[in-house]
Amino acid sequence: MVVELNWISHRARLSAGEVAVVDGETNESFTFQDLDQRSTSLAYHLQQKGINKGDRVALISPNDLSYLDLLLACSKIGAIFVPLNWRLSTKEIEWILKDSRPSIVFYHSEYGEKVSGFDPKKTIQLDNEQYRQLVTTKDAPFYIPVEQSERDGLAMIYTGGTTGKPKGVILSHQSILWNAMNTVISWNLSKEDATLTVLPMFHTGGLNALTIPILLMGGKVVLSHSFTPKKATQLINEHGCTIILFVPTMYQAFIQSKEFQEHSYPSMKVFLSGGAPCPLEIYDAFKQKGILFKEGYGLTEAGPNNFYIDPEMAYEKRGSVGKPMMFNEVKIMTENQQEAKPHEIGELLLKGKHAFENYWNNPEATLETKRDGWLATGDLAKRDEEGYFYIVGRKKDTIITGGENVHPLEVEHCLVQHPAVVEAAVVGIPDSFWGEKVTAFLVVKQVVSAEELTSFCAEQLGRYKIPKSYHILEELPKTHVGKIDKKELKEMGLKMS
Template sequence: MNLSSHLKNTAKVNADKTAYYFMDQKVSYAEFDGAVTRFASGLKQLGVKKGDHIALLLGNSPHFVISLYGAMRLGATVIPINPIYTPDEIGYILNNGDVKVIIALDLLLPLAEKMEALLPKVESYIICESNPLNKVDVSTNEKMKSFSDVIASGNLAFDEPELFEDDVAVILYTSGTTGRPKGAMLTHKNLYSNAKDIGEYLKMNHLDKVMTVLPMFHVFSLTVVVNAPLISGSTIIIVPKFSPKEIFRLAKKYEVTVFAGVPTMYNFLYQYPDGDPNDFSTFRLCISGGSSLPVALLKNFEKKFNVLISEGYGLSEASPVTCFNPLDRPRKPGSIGTSILNVENKIVNELGEELPEGQVGELVVRGPNVMKGYYKMPEETAAALRDGWLYTGDLARVDGEGYFYIVDRKKDMVIVGGFNVYPREVEEVLYEHPEVVEAAVIGAPDPEQGEVVKCFVVPKNESLTEAELMEYCREHLAKYKLPKTIEFLEELPKNTTGKILRKALKEQVLQKQN
């Protein structure tokens, strides 16, 4: 079984059930599945074959899910790309990923035309209409087709190729925090097993209405609020971009039951002055991932909106989910929960030996969700996959009941005079202060101690001073963990999923020092 064949089965059993809403229009499972088949057939007529690589430069839209499932039905490999990456970033992934077809929004048409000469491997461009009323004119370039024409050229009598569970379905390029991005190869088995297991773990069913506002090109969204709900027969509400006002409106209109977001989204929703708790009254579950959710924010949000936030953990190389706070046992604030179905997590030392409960080490993962490897990177693959385990690069600990706690990224740990300081524990203290909206902590070079703790804070108002915050930290932190400096900013740098970019803050500090 794979995602494409499962969709076909759902469409047969629940043909009239709504698969998704987009811009207040609904589409049934039968209509969705038909569009997927026609698109796969249309791709085949363009010369796309099983194993060819197709890039998606799309935001949250029906174009994305139809392209994703259509390409998988044909046996092609999908490479989702953040459409707001720079031309250099996009160009690297397209060339490194040996992309044959690009599917992009019409707003990117000028960029596609400029890059065409630099992409000799690309044979076709499929342009999606941002406005259904405005048909795209691609008649001047034989390589370019409109999305609607590709679907129209396909037919439902499409002869599908045989798919194997070890075939690569998606290549997800990591954010490239160290060097160039790496393409994690995820097989049909990886994606299907993780969507199925997390769907069952979170008890998703045909009655659920799931808010899909996380960017679909990101693996958190792809599995948790796209594939898992569709496997479960749920309805997804596709939201093009995050807006607190729109989230409250849609939650109330569609009586949403499941919401997933990153910590920054929860912070914006919590701070939104017109947010009505009654709009979230149908939520049975809120999901947080992408980065650690500050405990203070979790408690404040839950109290204000009377909902439960369940925090989990994942990474692209694991399709992505490995842990989640269980729904049938007490949730532990600050924890990423326990191992999900069919997945093992453990904490190891530098030699790969398992550590006892409470000790901090590297989190490693094993299961059917773990990637096949990095595309065209055998050395990096060998470093990440050892003896059947995926080494995540995250420092964590586990308690006696099997609940895991992320301490920090291995590379983000700050060493002050020989003592280990984990940025997250300092950030947790800062978030407890009533006048702090957001906070990020990094290690800054220091000639005497090697590194010192530097904090960046977004205050609620300008009256908050560095001295006041320093005094607060002295009351809650050991001396070696105290910030050397605290810098106030209007906002923190974030990526498109809302994750705070410590790397950008570190670069800013280094530039000032040089």
């Protein structure tokens, strides 16, 4: 039996001439009918090239319509879409290609060197006439529908690999569509909504957080290669964006920019932060301008959307990601495997049809992460008496110093309240006396002494939580998705100690 999983054709039937995607670099627009026709043409050509159900189709490109062309074409013929992280080194890309074994690789010329070791007969350049013909063949014979299940893989997104080799996360049709439907219903998205996708689309946040849910509802997606406050402001205002996801490091630059001070962003319903816990001063900056702002939470293996909070409530519950969405379950488990009480910290577990299927060729890691139907996130969280959840940090980032547990996020929130501090990251560095030494890395806008910072922290934190040392950097190292790279900071701390 052939199961119909081709939602884009149904949306094109309902919204044929409506604008679905705008290329923020060229200002070219594409309708839902365009998306359906392009992916249908590409699906046919992929089958002609011998791509069958379960085969991997890789892409390395800046944010571009080709992400949607390939994802939707794969959904039609049962192939698995593998977006590659262009920020990785050539050696790292080669490892992922060897692991995923794609049957074909599409690439933008900007990253041609990174796939130069792959069989040239199985590569196609995006920015040339050949690709244009693949997606715009008029009256191409229809692709051959294949028997598919909702649990079949649709996309494979590789994790960041900060603690070892990256893992290929298999997201099924079910995973992606239930995340989208849950987001639409819980967040009240409609065809009137528009978003700016500037997070890289090789990341689940760029592809699945808002892009797919808004297209599913018939809304508009504006694609941008890169982020600057000036460029983001221009695209938001020009295209009437209503909801946007940035990561905290983007917001740090955004709220300090001239554009943020000068514009009111009248079309925006809410700005959303994800990818990492958000510094509380970002809430303050938006509140002062009277603009709604809230946090979300997700990970490649789940969603990436899992909670909802009313933006009006977000200022009262600063730092909370809200309550579980309509169609997922959440619990917090303590170290002794008991469900946590209010304000008790434990590991966050998730359950729902939006969760990933498995790690590619890694059954051991799959069993470690999926436990009795629950997804163990590795993140620490707590909830209050009213059921609002707060992300405390990564389980592996917890610092044990002098026998006491220190959660870096609490210390970071304290440090960034100091008027001299722009950004802060706290890690534990091995120490013969303390076990681990609480160590802070800071970006500052004026000279500040360690004594002054220690005195400031002492007003808000227990003594054992106060950093034992401070290091001033020009810029905090970031991962490929804009998160602070604590692995690199720990390595720097070891060298400095």
